[in-house]
Amino acid sequence: MVKVYNPKSLKEALNIRQNHLVTPYAGGTDLMVHPDPNQTYLFLNKIPEIKNIVEDSNYIRIGACCTFADILKSPIPPTILKDAINLLASPAIRNFGTPGGNICNCGGKKQTKGCKGCWNFGKSGGNICNGSDKSDSAVVFFATNSKLRIASSTTERIIPISDFYCCDRKDALATNELLLEILMDRNDYSNYYYKKVGARESVSLSRVAFAAIINIDSSNIITNLSTAFGAVSNVIISEKQIDKMLIGKTIDEAKKLKSAYLSAYERSVKAKEGRVSSNYRKSVCLNLLGDFLETKGI
Amino acid sequence: MIKFVLDGEEVISKSPANERLLDVLRNELDSKGVKCGCKEGECGACSVIIDNKLANSCLVALGAVENSNVMTITGYSKTSRFAVLEKAYSHFSAVQCGFCIPGMILASECILAENPDPTEEQIRVGISGNLCRCTGYNAIVKAIQLAAKEGRGLW
Numbered sequence: 001m002v003k004v005y006n007p008k009s010l011k012e013a014l015n016i017r018q019n020h021l022v023t024p025y026a027g028g029t030d031l032m033v034h035p036d037p038n039q040t041y042l043f044l045n046k047i048p049e050i051k052n053i054v055e056d057s058n059y060i061r062i063g064a065c066c067t068f069a070d071i072l073k074s075p076i077p078p079t080i081l082k083d084a085i086n087l088l089a090s091p092a093i094r095n096f097g098t099p100g101g102n103i104c105n106c107g108g109k110k111q112t113k114g115c116k117g118c119w120n121f122g123k124s125g126g127n128i129c130n131g132s133d134k135s136d137s138a139v140v141f142f143a144t145n146s147k148l149r150i151a152s153s154t155t156e157r158i159i160p161i162s163d164f165y166c167c168d169r170k171d172a173l174a175t176n177e178l179l180l181e182i183l184m185d186r187n188d189y190s191n192y193y194y195k196k197v198g199a200r201e202s203v204s205l206s207r208v209a210f211a212a213i214i215n216i217d218s219s220n221i222i223t224n225l226s227t228a229f230g231a232v233s234n235v236i237i238s239e240k241q242i243d244k245m246l247i248g249k250t251i252d253e254a255k256k257l258k259s260a261y262l263s264a265y266e267r268s269v270k271a272k273e274g275r276v277s278s279n280y281r282k283s284v285c286l287n288l289l290g291d292f293l294e295t296k297g298i
Numbered sequence: 299m300i301k302f303v304l305d306g307e308e309v310i311s312k313s314p315a316n317e318r319l320l321d322v323l324r325n326e327l328d329s330k331g332v333k334c335g336c337k338e339g340e341c342g343a344c345s346v347i348i349d350n351k352l353a354n355s356c357l358v359a360l361g362a363v364e365n366s367n368v369m370t371i372t373g374y375s376k377t378s379r380f381a382v383l384e385k386a387y388s389h390f391s392a393v394q395c396g397f398c399i400p401g402m403i404l405a406s407e408c409i410l411a412e413n414p415d416p417t418e419e420q421i422r423v424g425i426s427g428n429l430c431r432c433t434g435y436n437a438i439v440k441a442i443q444l445a446a447k448e449g450r451g452l453w
Contacts, residue, residue, distance in 0.1 A: 004300070004315040004361050025359060032318060032357040033338045041316050043361050069351070090427025091408070093339055095351040096358065203340050203427055 005042045010049040010180070014153040016042055018176045026065050026101035029093045050100070050180055053077065059147075060184040064100025068137070071099070078189040080211060081140045087196045088136045090203045100179045102135040103148070103164065135230065136196060136209050141182055142228035142238045143211035144189055149181040158183065165235045187224070189213055193292040197284050206231040207276050210288040214296050220251045227289070232271050232281050239268055246298070254298045265289055302363045304329065305373025315361030319353075320344045322360050323370065331371040331400050335429075342428030345401030346370050352408040354427070371400035379407060382449035383441070392441040394432035402428050406442045414453040415446055 005022055007013040016022060022042040025031060031041075044050065050065040053074040060076055068085045071077050072094070088094060141161050149158050150173065161182075164172045173179060193212040198204035209230035215223045225246050229237040242264045246254045254261075271281035300311045304327060313322045320337070323329040323346070335343030337356045344355040347369040374380050383406055386392075393399050402425060409416055409424035416424065421442050422435070430438065446453075 004364075006315075006361060006364050025362065028359050028362055029339060029354075029357045032359060035316055035318060035359070037314065037316065039316055041359055041361055043315075043359075043364075045362050089339070090342070091405075091424055092342065092345060092352045092354045092427045093357070096353055201426075 003040055005040065007042070007044075007047060010047055010178075011153075013042060013044060013047055014151060014178060017178055018153040021175065024104070024178060026098040026104075027067065027096040028101075029089070029097040030101060044178070045096075050178075055186065058183075058186065060186060061149075062099060062182040062184070064103075064179040064181060065098050068094040068097050068099070078144070078184070078192075080144070080189055080192040080194050080213070081137065083192075083194045084136045084140045084196070084209070084211065087198075087201065093203075099137040099141070099182055102137045103141070103161070103182070104173060104179055135236075136206055139209045139211045139228045139230035139236055140194065141184070142230075142236050143192075143213050143226050144184050144187070145226060146185075147183040148179055149183055150177050151180050152176045152178075162238060187213075188215055191215060191296070193295060195288055195291075197288075205275070208232055208281055208284040208288065210285065210292070212292050216251065216296075222246050222249055222251070222254055227292070229269070229285055232269065232285055234272065237269060239265065242268060251297055254293075258293055258298055261293075262286060262290060300360050300364050302365060303367045305368070305370055311360055313360055315359060317360050318356050319346070319358040319360055319363060319368070320355040323355060323368075329370050329372055331375075333397055333400055335397070339427075340429070341398070342401040342405065342425075343398055345404045345428065347374070347404055347408065350408075350411070352405055352427075369404075371403060374404060374407060379410070379449060379452050382452060383407070383445045386441040386445040386448060387438070389444060390437040390441045392433055392437035398428060398430040398432075402430065402438060406438075406445065409442060410446055410449070410453040414450070416442070418443070 005016050007016060023039045025041040025043050044065050050063045052063045053066055053076050054061050055076050068088060071085055072082055146161050147158050148161055148164055191214050196209045197207045212227040214225050217223050225243045227243055245257055245261050266286060269282050269285050271278040300315060302309060309327060311322050311326055313326050320332060320334060323332045332346060332355055333343035335341035339354045339357045346353055346355045348363060349366050383403055405425050405428045409421055413420060418439060421439050
């Protein structure tokens with residue numbers, strides 16, 4: 001008989017994670033696509049400490065196991081995140097899926113000693129922890145330079161989300177750790193761009209998902225520019241060095257650099273083959289990037 | 299063993315905690331109103347309502363519903379809200395082969411529970427995870443609109 005771990009508190013969950021090889025179960029919406037009867041799940045879907053959406057002086061704090069539906073209902077998360085979630089899967093999946101699982105889920109693959117963990121049940125913890133480049137919510141967390149709060153029963157660390165992904169469907173979560181929160185800096189995210197290209201609007205895996213934030217001050221100077229592409233490569237693409245080409249420039253200067261900026265992305269983006277061809281994915285990326293700049297007056 | 303409430307009655311499942319709720323409902327608890335379609339959350343045939351939220355029971359592990367309330371079409375069909383939806387679906391001939399209908403009815407319930415007077419767009423979004431290969435959806439959308447009108451005060 002497979003043991004059941006249904007902790008009621010975070011402390012209890014971390015102690016179980018410390019002492020047993022378990023697969024974290026957040027929402028289940030990725031994990032249960034390919035359930036493995038030999039896995040032992042650590043059910044995290046009823047632990048209140050990791051289901052909050054709050055803000056403090058530094059961060060918007062999104063509990064890894066709040067559901068996508070929770071995020072849509074909360075007044076706290078930025079609109080770019082809600083736009084991405086509104087196009088994610090279906091209402092039933094948004095009711096249970098989590099961003100933490102979306103970040104951590106390892107694509108629903110089985111937990112092994114080499115694979116660090118799987119989060120599911122449609123939660124933010126899951127959408128991040130799945131290590132999938134197709135995680136629509138994670139694309140937004142990349143574009144907003146979000147951080148992840150990770151803990152074991154004895155340690156705690158905060159890392160940039162870009163440091164979390166090792167490679168395709170692998171993440172930096174140790175076998176004794178859990179993702180607790182996604183931390184979004186309290187910046188201005190109101191000037192944004194988000195588009196998902198899929199076979200249809202609902203219940204559709206992204207062929208390309210693109211998120212971008214741009215901040216322009218009263219002197220028309222670009223003070224921040226951050227982009228991210230999902231579903232294109234084995235990990236989410238976020239090219240800070242290329243984006244820096246336009247930061248600190250006026251809109252007029254950025255217009256002159258636009259061609260060089262797009263060329264740099266053309267050289268950089270290595271799109272994968274899959275449900276659609278790599279050439280198609282790359283073309284969509286560059287079209288979206290161009291549309292983003294044009295929309296923002298560049 | 300996992301304990302939960304199924305259609306208003308407490309049940310105890312002896313299945314493994316990582317088994318799909320869908321399989322537990324159909325195979326162990328003989329709740330055959332829940333249909334098995336795609337087993338990957340795409341079709342909505344296995345929809346149930348867990349703690350007042352629409353869920354794909356194929357993507358829920360049994361252990362996740364410990365102490366939860368699970369409602370299937372079997373339990374829901376005893377309610378006055380179901381009677382209104384049944385009449386509206388019949389009025390528009392919104393049922394053809396019927397395979398999607400248990401899930402579609404439960405999705406309809408969740409749409410109206412959240413918003414008793416939904417727009418057509420809200421209805422279409424609400425059933426977007428429930429596939430029907432027969433009707434083309436228009437009859438179903440009209441049926442939900444009629445149920446909202448005829449059942450005013452119930453939701």
